[in-house]
Amino acid sequence: MHSVEPTGRKPRRVLSTRNIILYGFLIVAALYWLLPLYVMIVTSLKGMPEIRLGNVFSPPVEVTFAPWVKAWDSACTGLYCEGLKVGFWNSVQILIPSVIVSIAIASVNGYALSFWRFKGSEFFFTVLLFGAFIPYQIMIYPLVIILRELHLFSTLWAVIIVHTIFGMPILTLLFRNYFASVPAELFKAARVDGAGFWRIFLQIMLPMSLPIFVVAIILQVTGIWNDFLFGVIYAGTRNFPMTVQLNNIVNSSQGVKEYNVNMAATLLTGLLPLVVYFISGKLFVRGIAAGAVKG
Amino acid sequence: MTSSISINNLALSFGEIKVLKDLNLEINDGEFLVLLGSSGCGKSTLLNCIAGLLDINDGQIHIKGRNVTWEEPKDRGIGMVFQSYALYPQMTVKGNLSFGLKNAGLPKSEIESRIKHAAEILQIEPLLKRKPAHLSGGQRQRVAIGRALVRDVDVFLFDEPLSNLDAKLRADLRVEIKRLHHRLQNTMVYVTHDQVEAMTLANRIAIMRDGAIVQLDAPHTIYNKPVNRFVAEFIGSPSMNFVPGKLQTDNAPAFSSGDMHIPLQNYPFDGAGLNNLTGGHDVLLGIRPEHIVTGASLAEVPWSTTVEVDVVEPMGSDTLIWSRLNQQDFRFRVDGQSLLDKGDRVQIGFDPAKICVFDNTTELRL
Structure with a gap:
């Protein structure tokens, strides 16, 4: 015992x-x-x-490190042998405006939809959500025509516009749900204090919504960086993003397959999303949870 | 007395649901008016309409003689305090207080002096540099009141400001709000579901039910002369006892139920009145638990009976006894030192001057 x-x-x-x-x-x-x-x-x-x-x-x-240098500087992507660096800078040029424009618009959308109910706002939101479920392929050709008519086809702006459009449903949903969790009384108090649509958004709501902006930025940065389809269709040969260039390097059918260069090129292309995830992992989870609790 | 807020035929519906129905209300200058009702009665909605945070469907709202029906909240000359405090979390206390003033484009010196003044009154000077997250509930609500105070307005609107606080703080802040009202003499409209807050703070209470005002009177009138059974039951804790019975009009009016016979010749009938109610009409006798007498006082009342104690609820200052009278639950208060126990038999009585008689069909007080 x-x-x-x-x-x-x-x-x-x-x-x-x-x-x-x-x-x-x-x-x-x-x-x-x-x-x-x-x-x-x-x-x-x-x-x-x-x-x-x-x-x-x-x-x-x-x-x-020779394969890395070659992948960056001199690997052949179709006609040109300038390596991935051209694609990298194209991707950066596509990425920055796309992320800024799409998040700026979507955050205002989400804010308006959760606080400034207007006639038909629910309908508008439903339509926007419906957009998230339509397969991309259906919209590709109509967009080609629209961009052609706007004389934007095969330019950087074409890809930026397309990314903004396709990011809109999910980002708006994200922001709307986040703002829905902000107490309505806060909004009322700001109105009594004489703040209007933009002042409430910029001075009250924006400083409170850092977590959800981080989520949106991560979603957009990784999504747009990894995009292949829109880049190859709308950007035009000289503006191909990194992913398209990578494909051209890896899939080139001439000469010996340089596995080491291919691997280095792939790692280079994947580096940015990887870094983004590592830096922001914690913030990302927190923000996703914040947006998901209510809505 | 001039009227500070005047509401005429106000109506509001959310879709098919009529939240406020043809509502009229005059609030006097410098008055503390409490809108009291259970949740969903439309009291907060009414306050939001006065503030301009909800667009109304019909009617007019005047504040200080000005028609503000279509005005923005900021142009109505109101300050508002919310249940959840609604402080801007990223701003310091000072930032919270100055936000509205900056929006209004006031000069810096004016903003400073107003904040100083408000902080002094509310004793929040040491907190000015802190953020709301670092304040206690009571401090937060004080800052929220300060935000209304700095606006230098004629009308204060309170939307259940104390509901999120614990009991002790609530009692403290209640007194502070009352002091504030004495000091500022502003018109204050205060929404609550707590009858203690309503009774202690109000000059007049508006009891609301289903989007309409049932009774608008001074607290003691509401307590002593409720217009109907609903108000009688709502005000008072524990609530009034009701004994169903018949009205007798043979010689003098009287109430009878079983072997109870209460003469009503001294009852004022200043409610709906006796009118042409005939003998045998179903009525309810209402008597508050605190108006039941026992022991020596029984000599002073004309009627008494004996009941059996069912449950004893000691509250310290007094003790609440649950018993049965004419097969109905019947509660009464006795002294806190009482040694009554379950099963004891006790003689109780009451003064007919303290009772209310209600018509059992219309539920109006006679």
Whole structure:
């Protein structure tokens, strides 16, 4: 008999069956996702002779950054052999205005829809939401015609407009739900204090909605950066974004397949979203939750 | 007395639902008027209409003799305090107080002096640099009152300002609001569902039900002479006892129920009146628990009976006894030191001058 009166904190076994299964599963899942990344990184640091040996998982014997330099500076993307850097700057030029314009419009939309109910505002919102469920493919050709008539086809602005349009439903929903969780009395108080539509938005609502702006920025930055379809259709050859250039490098059918250059190019293209996620992971989850609770 | 707010035939519906129906209300200059009612009766809606935060469907609103029916909230000369405080979270207390004044384009020196004045009155000077998140509930509500105060307006609107506070703070701030009213002599319209707040603060109480005002009177009138059963039940805690019975008009009017016979010759009949009600009409006798007497005082009342104690609820200052009278729950208050226990038999009585008689069909007080 060694019956001990239970007292204080309940003891927890670290190596319980439950924990072993839980952590075992988590570790396997993590390996499954990390392994391809590992292969890509080591391959991009090897020279071609070493790659031909076929040891995909072995670390590079002789580390070389030449594939990275080539991918950035001189890999051939179709007719031009200027590397990914052209695509990178095109992507930046597409990204910045698209993100700013789409978020600016969507945040005002969401704010107006949750605080300034007007006749037909519910209908307007429904139509906007419906837009989120229509397949992109249906709208591609009509947009080509519209942009042609506006003499914008094959320009940077064409892609920016298209990204703004397609970001609108989901972003508006995001902002509307966030603002719906802001107490209505705050809005009333500001009205009694004599603030109008824009003053309430800029001075009261904007400073309160940093988390949801972070979410919107992440969604848009990664979405637009990773876009291939709109870039290849609307931007025109000289304005192809990085993803399109990457495809041209990797899928070029001439010469030897330079796996190391391809891997480096892919990593370069994926670098920005990766960095964004790492920096903002915490904020992202917080913001998503903030918008999701009510609405 | 001139009228400060005057509401004529106000109507408002949300879709098919009529929230306010043809409502008329005159609020005197410097008056503290409380809109009292249970949730959903339209009292907050009415306040929002006065503030201009809701567009009305019909009628007119005048504030200080000016027709403000179509005016924006900021142009109505009102300050408003909300239940959730509604302070701007990213601004300091000072920022919160000055926001409206800056919007109005007031000169900096004027803003400073008004904030100083309001902070002094509300004793929030040490808090001016803090953000709302770093304030307690009571401090937040004080800042919210300050935000109405700095606007230097004639009319203050309070939308259940104390409901989010705990009981002790509520009692403290209640007194402070009353002091504030004595000091400023502004017109104040105050929405609450708490009858204690209503009774203690109001010059007049407007009891609302289903979007209409049932009774508008001074607190003691509401308490002593409720217009109908609803008001009688709503005001007073614990609420009034009702004993159903018959009206007798043979010689002098009287109330009878079972072996109860209460002569009503001294009852004023100043409500709906006796009119041509005939004998045998169904009526309700209403008597408040605090008007029941026991012990030595029984000698002073003309009628008494014996009841059995069912439940005893000691409250410290007094004790509430639940018993049965004519098969109805019947509550009465006795002294806090009373040693009554379940099953005891006790003699109770009441002064017929303290009762209310209601017509059982219309529920109006006779």
